[in-house]
Amino acid sequence: MSETDQQSSCAGHASRRGAVEIRGLTKSFGAVSVLKGVDLRIAPGEFVTILGPSGCGKSTLMRIVAGLERQDGGEILIDGGSVDEMRPSARDIAMVFQSYALYPHLTVRENIAVPLRMRELSAVQRLPGARLLSASARRAVREADRAVRDVAALLKIEPLLDRKPGQLSGGQKQRVALGRAMVRKPRVFLMDEPLSNLDAELRVHMRAEIAQLHRSLGVTFIYVTHDQAEAMTMSDRVVVMMNGMPLQIAPPEEIYDDPADLAVARFVGSPRINVLDGRVQGGGIAAAGVVLPLATGLADGTSVQVAIRPNRATLDPAVAAPRVSGRLVHRENLGSDLFLYVATEGSAEPLIVRQDPGIAGRLAVGEAAEVGLPVEHVYVFDAEGRRIALLASDARRRAHG
Amino acid sequence: MADQAYSRPAVRGGAGRGGLRWFDPVAAALAGPALILMLIFLIGPMVVVILLSLTDYQLGAASLSFVGLHNYAEMFGDRTFQKSLANTLIYVGVVVPCSVLLGLGAALLIEADRRMRGFYRAVYFLPVMATLIAMAIVWEFMLHPQFGVVNLTLEAIGIPGQSWLQNPSLVLFTLCGIGIWQSIGFNMVLFMAGLTAIPSDLYEAASVDGANRALDRFRLVTWPMLGPVTLFVIVITSIRSFQVFDTVQVITKGGPNKASEVLLHTMYTEGFSFFRTGYAAALTVIFLLFVLALSALKVFVLDKRTHYA
Numbered sequence: 147m148s149e150t151d152q153q154s155s156c157a158g159h160a161s162r163r164g165a166v167e168i169r170g171l172t173k174s175f176g177a178v179s180v181l182k183g184v185d186l187r188i189a190p191g192e193f194v195t196i197l198g199p200s201g202c203g204k205s206t207l208m209r210i211v212a213g214l215e216r217q218d219g220g221e222i223l224i225d226g227g228s229v230d231e232m233r234p235s236a237r238d239i240a241m242v243f244q245s246y247a248l249y250p251h252l253t254v255r256e257n258i259a260v261p262l263r264m265r266e267l268s269a270v271q272r273l274p275g276a277r278l279l280s281a282s283a284r285r286a287v288r289e290a291d292r293a294v295r296d297v298a299a300l301l302k303i304e305p306l307l308d309r310k311p312g313q314l315s316g317g318q319k320q321r322v323a324l325g326r327a328m329v330r331k332p333r334v335f336l337m338d339e340p341l342s343n344l345d346a347e348l349r350v351h352m353r354a355e356i357a358q359l360h361r362s363l364g365v366t367f368i369y370v371t372h373d374q375a376e377a378m379t380m381s382d383r384v385v386v387m388m389n390g391m392p393l394q395i396a397p398p399e400e401i402y403d404d405p406a407d408l409a410v411a412r413f414v415g416s417p418r419i420n421v422l423d424g425r426v427q428g429g430g431i432a433a434a435g436v437v438l439p440l441a442t443g444l445a446d447g448t449s450v451q452v453a454i455r456p457n458r459a460t461l462d463p464a465v466a467a468p469r470v471s472g473r474l475v476h477r478e479n480l481g482s483d484l485f486l487y488v489a490t491e492g493s494a495e496p497l498i499v500r501q502d503p504g505i506a507g508r509l510a511v512g513e514a515a516e517v518g519l520p521v522e523h524v525y526v527f528d529a530e531g532r533r534i535a536l537l538a539s540d541a542r543r544r545a546h547g
Numbered sequence: 548m549a550d551q552a553y554s555r556p557a558v559r560g561g562a563g564r565g566g567l568r569w570f571d572p573v574a575a576a577l578a579g580p581a582l583i584l585m586l587i588f589l590i591g592p593m594v595v596v597i598l599l600s601l602t603d604y605q606l607g608a609a610s611l612s613f614v615g616l617h618n619y620a621e622m623f624g625d626r627t628f629q630k631s632l633a634n635t636l637i638y639v640g641v642v643v644p645c646s647v648l649l650g651l652g653a654a655l656l657i658e659a660d661r662r663m664r665g666f667y668r669a670v671y672f673l674p675v676m677a678t679l680i681a682m683a684i685v686w687e688f689m690l691h692p693q694f695g696v697v698n699l700t701l702e703a704i705g706i707p708g709q710s711w712l713q714n715p716s717l718v719l720f721t722l723c724g725i726g727i728w729q730s731i732g733f734n735m736v737l738f739m740a741g742l743t744a745i746p747s748d749l750y751e752a753a754s755v756d757g758a759n760r761a762l763d764r765f766r767l768v769t770w771p772m773l774g775p776v777t778l779f780v781i782v783i784t785s786i787r788s789f790q791v792f793d794t795v796q797v798i799t800k801g802g803p804n805k806a807s808e809v810l811l812h813t814m815y816t817e818g819f820s821f822f823r824t825g826y827a828a829a830l831t832v833i834f835l836l837f838v839l840a841l842s843a844l845k846v847f848v849l850d851k852r853t854h855y856a
Contacts, residue, residue, distance in 0.1 A: 212751075212755060213754075213755075214751050214754065214755070233754065233759055234751075234754045234755045235754065235755060235756065235757035235758075235759055239755070240755065241751075241752070241755045243748050243751070243752060244748075245746065245748045247746070247748035247749050247751065247752035248752075249749065249752075249767065249768065249771070250771075250772070251771035251772070251774070252771075260753075260756045260757075260767070261755075261756040261757055264756055264757030264758055264759075264763065265757050269760070269762065269763065272766075326752075326756070
């Protein structure tokens with residue numbers, strides 16, 4: 147996404163709090179460079195997911211934003227002010243940890259109240275019995291209690307308020323952790339893989355709930371995950387990170403439909419995208435024995451990689467497209483989808499095609515298959531994996547018009 | 548609901564055939580050896596001690612006769628026993644809080660800075676490894692009124708030296724000092740193990756939640772999370788302090804004038820110097836009751852309050 151796009155999306159919410167700007171952030175642990183100059187601007191109220199494989203630096207990035215880790219270079223601004231010298235609690239952020247990090251000796255009510263107690267009461271007022279002596283402490287405690295009840299009502303955990311974390315299920319702990327983050331109304335919510343300790347069913351459920359929560363709170367969310375489904379379903383924008391660098395920052399649809407890098411195309415999308423080695427030839431690209439009419443403007447003989455999503459490749463003979471011939475090696479029927487694996491000459495991995503059962507229903511393993519590659523859906527990447535812009539062709543213009 | 552998905556089928560081979568039987572040959576064979584050893588080495592001797600405490604048996608005597616609670620009556624009227632019990636309680640009362648708090652302090656300080664951790668840990672743990680009898684002799688020299696290093700050091704900085712082991716009002720506290728010195732290392736190692744087990748997430752959550760000062764984090768995370776370890780350390784230190792003997796026997800023999808007489812030492816002199824085995828057995832029973840009460844306190848009351856699951 148270009149700089150101007152980002153600015154215009156910021157301007158839309160200029161009155162609200164929670165704009166986060168990350169400038170040239172670098173961080174190394176010993177000789178290992180974890181973040182290599184990350185730039186990111188997040189608009190107030192935006193839900194941004196940082197998506198990447200483990201070890202890509204996404205958690206480190208979040209921990210630096212939270213103030214739990216100190217960066218080597220670059221700066222972080224929240225609502226225009228640098229927070230680099232601020233301790234975590236002064237940054238007005240809340241964080242939900244993967245492990246929930248609930249205090250095991252406190253009840254749910256006390257857990258949620260901790261941020262308020264820490265902020266509203268002095269160390270002396272927090273001593274046991276101090277409430278008997280100080281009217282202001284009594285008032286602060288009463289207000290905290292009301293805030294805790296409001297949050298509990300919103301998250302539907304009121305019946306759990308007097309339990310201890312050890313008596314809660316994973317999903318309930320998750321809610322309590324959310325409650326503890328919400329209770330002091332922070333500018334920015336940080337979530338570090340909050341769903342990864344839940345079972346699959348509950349994860350899908352909580353996904354919807356967190357998205358709803360974001361809509362109702364209208365606060366900036368920064369969400370770290372390695373799960374593309376979480377990133378695609380909840381976010382306004384996704385930052386795909388690899389090796390300490392954001393490869394693409396864009397809305398989920400754009401990440402999927404218009405990947406800027408082969409690594410992004412490979413990481414997002416299930417089943418994985420089909421990739422073929424190719425070579426520029428004449429006005430097109432030769433790959434797997436066919437010439438795809440894709441104009442790159444590159445010199446003949448340049449190595450490139452072409453890629454197409456399984457749902458764009460087709461076995462339907464009615465679709466006009468260059469065809470790669472191969473042999474069906476495997477069928478995967480998921481009920482709603484039928485995935486066909488076709489081995490071809492030009493590719494080590496079989497091409498995957500998602501097809502209607504009606505068209506490919508009769509095709510048996512071992513039979514010859516012709517995979518159509520509609521060129522308007524083929525992405526071309528250079529040898530390093532960067533996307534190559536194609537020269538305007540009629541097919542392209544139709545697809546993106 | 549998630550839990551149900553993982554619950555195993557209730558019926559497994561063997562166990563499904565009905566409830567618990569009072570005798571099961573396999574169970575008996577498995578538990579038998581431990582049970583027999585426990586009877587021979589723990590329960591049996593305890594029963595013998597309790598029985599002996601009701602007799603006038605003297606070590607080496609050919610006969611004994613049943614005297615009922617006479618030994619206990621004599622004990623509670625005896626000045627030496629009263630002094631010895633009071634001294635033991637004072638000793639426990641001083642050594643337990645000091646060595647637990649100092650052990651915790653040392654553990655926190657050492658954990659706070661990773662540098663030279665192994666070195667400090669070894670230094671603090673040395674007194675635990677060393678033979679206490681040998682160390683007691685060293686302490687005796689160090690505390691010598693004229694040429695002991697303690698008094699020489701104090702005098703060098705202008706504080707008058709003391710007769711640490713000869714002054715009746717000081718001697719018990721001197722022994723307490725040695726006891727603290729000896730048990731800090733052990734407590735510290737236990738606390739360090741407890742500290743490493745605290746998930747770092749909790750500290751991070753605490754700092755995001757606004758626990759900005761070290762004391763806040765200690766109160767919110769460290770201290771509650773150390774609960775089980777602290778309880779264990781307190782009970783262990785109490786029991787070990789009740790058993791104070793080596794230093795008393797080597798350095799003071801309970802003197803001067805019973806000022807450092809402690810329970811185990813009284814037991815020892817009665818049983819092996821005066822050969823009044825029956826009376827010593829009665830003392831042992833009292834001692835056992837104290838240890839038992841401490842263990843019961845741990846198991847029945849405190850464990851429930853410090854485990855959060």
